Amino acid sequence: MLRCTMLDWEALNGSDMRMGIVRTVRKSTARSSRSWTSPLVLATFAAAGALAASAVINRQATQKAERDNPPTGRFLDIEGVRLHYVERGTGEPLVLLHGNGSMIQDFETSGLVELAARTYRVIVFDRPGYGYSERPRSTVWTADAQADLIHAALQRIGVKQATVLGHSWGASVAVALGLRHPEMVGSLVLASGYYYPTLRADVVTASGPAVPILGDLMRYTVSPLLGRMMWPLLLRKLFGPSPTPTKFDGFPVGMALRPSQIRAGAAESALLLPDAFAARAKYVRLKMPVAIIAGEEDRIVDIDRQSQRLHDEIAQSTFDRVPGVGHMVHQSATERVMAAIDLASEKQTRTASTDKVVPFAAKG
Template identity: 60%
Template sequence: MDFMNRHGAPDCHNPPADIVSNRRARRASHPRTASLIAAAGVLTAAALMNHHFAKRAERRNPPLGRFDEVEGVRLHYIERGEGPAIVLLHGNGSMIEDFTSSGLVDLAARSHRVIVFDRPGYGHSTRPRDRIWSAGKQADLIHAALARIGVSRAAILGHSWGASVALALAIRRPQTVCGLVLASGYYFPSARVDFALVSGPAMPLLGDIVRYTVAPIAGRLLWPLLMRKIFGPAPVPTKFRHFPKEMALRPSQIRAEAAESALLIPAAAATFRDYAALRMPVVIVAGAEDRLINPAGQSRRLRRAILQSTLRLVPGAGHMVHQTAPDAVMSAIEEMFSRVDARGSQG
C-alpha cells in the first residue's frame, strides 16, 4: 500500500488523503465552534441584562391603579373623575402613562368618569399566549371588564391601534358604546412593509430569542428616531419625559408590539365593511401631518364611510395628536358627548 513505508509500517510523513481531510475538517471546525460559543455567550449576557432592565423598570414604575382578573387576564386600569363614562384605549407600544402624561386624563376628568386600561401585554396588564389578541378579542375583553366595574354604557376614545379596538367594540357591542372618538387610527387595509418588518419578535422561538436579546437594545438605539417620526413635524413635548420608555422596551411588551404590528392590516380588513352600519356619534381626529398613518387615506376615507361622523384635522400635528394637541382632542370629546346628549333628548 502506498501509505506503508519500505519496512511495512505506516508512513506518517505521507498519510492517506482521507486522514488529511479529517484533520483539516477538525481544525476548521474549531473556529466555528468557538464562534458559536462566543455568540451564545453574548446572547445570554444580553438576555440577562435585558431581564435586569425589565425588572428594574417595573420597580421604578409601579402600577398607577387597580387590577381585575378578566377572562384570564390580569388587567390594570385607572379611574378618574365623575360623570358620563369615557374609556381611553392607547396605541401600539404605549400604556396608561401616555394618556396621563398628555394631560388628556386631567382634562376629561373635570366632567367625566375616565377609565384608562393598559391593554393586554402593555404596562402592567398580562397577555396570555393561549389566544390571538385581535382587535375583536380585545374588544370583548374590554366589554367584560367594563361590566365587572359597573359600566353598562360608555363613550370610547381609541388612539392608533386603540382606535381599531374601539371600532371593534362598537361593531360587536353597539349597546355598550354611546359614542366614539377615533384618533390617528388605521382603518382600511393597505400595503405596509414597515408593519411586516417590525413584527418579527412575535414569531415563536426565533422571535423569542430576538425580543430577549437584540430587540430591546435596538429599541434603545432607535428610540430618538421613532419619536421624531411619530411626533413630527411637532417636537417631542417636555411632558413626554414622564412616559416610561424602559417599560415599553421590556421583552414582554416588545412581543405585544410586534404581534399588533402583524395584526393591524388584518384588523382593518376584518372591520372596514361594517363601518357604515354604525349609528352612534363618531368624531374622527388626526394630525394633519401624520408621518406614520396617512390621514387622507385613512381618516378622510373613514369620514366618508360613516355618514354621521365628523372629521377634525389638527394643523401642524403628527401621529401623537393627543400629546401635542390635547385641547383639540378634548374638544372632539366634548363634541361627541354633545351629540350623544342631543340624540338622547330626541328620544
C-alpha cells in the same frame, strides 16, 4: 547474522509503524484543533455569548423598569385575563384605549387624563400585553377579541354606557367595541386610526418578534437593544413634524421595551391589515356620534386614505384635521382632543334625549 538482521528489520519496521501512527494522530489532532479555531466556529461561539449576555442585560433592564414603574391602578380578572386599569374623576364615563406599543402612561403624560377627570369618570386600560395587563397566547388578540374583553371589564366595574376614545391601534378596538356592543358605546372619539387595508412594508418588519421561536429569541436578546438605539428615530416619526414634548419624558421607555410588550406590539403589527380588512365594510353600521381627529402631518398613517375616508362613510361623524401635528395628536394637541371628546359627549346626550338608539347585534 541473519537472525540479527531479521530482528533489526522487525524493530525498524515496528518503529516506522509507530511513527506513522503518531504522525497520523498528530495530523488528526491538528485538524481537530484547526476546526475548533476556524472563523465560523469562533463566530458561532461569539454570537451565542453575545446573545446570552444581551438576554441577561435585558432581564435586568426589565426588572429595573418594573421596580421604577409599579402598577398605579387596579386589577380585574376577566375570563382568566388579568387586566390593569386606572380610574380618575367622577361624572359620565370616558374610556381611553392606547395605541400599539404604548400603555396607560401615554395618556397620563399627555395631560389628557388630568384634563378629562375634571368632568368625566376617566377609565384607562392597559390593553392586553401592555403595561401590567396579561396577553395569554391561547387567544389571538384581534380588535374584536380585545373589544369583548374591555366590554366585560366595563360591565364588571358598573359602566353601562361610555364615551370611548381610541388612539391608533386603540381606535380599532374602540370601533370594534362600538360594532359588537353598541349599547355600551354612547359615542366614539377616534384619533389617528387605521381603518382600511393598504400596502404597509413596515408591518412586515415590525411583526418579526411575534414569530414563534425565532421571534422569542429576538425579543429576549436583540430587539430590546435595537429598540433603545432606534427610540429617538421612532419619536421623530411618531411626533414629527412637531417636536417631542417634554411632558413625554415621563413615559417609561423601559416598560415599553420589555420582551413581553415587544411581543404584543409585534403581534398587533401582524394583525393590522387583517383587522382592517375584516372591518372595512362594517363602519356604516356605527350609529352613535363619532368624532374623528388626526394630525395633518401624520407620518404613520395617511389620514386622507384613513380618517377622511372614514368620515365620508359615517354620516353622523365630525373630522378635525389638526395642522402641523403628527401621529401623537393626543400629546401634541391635547386641548383639541379634549374638545373632540366634549363634542362627542354632547352629541351623545342630545341623541339620547331625542332618539331611542336601536343597537345592532354583535357579530364576529
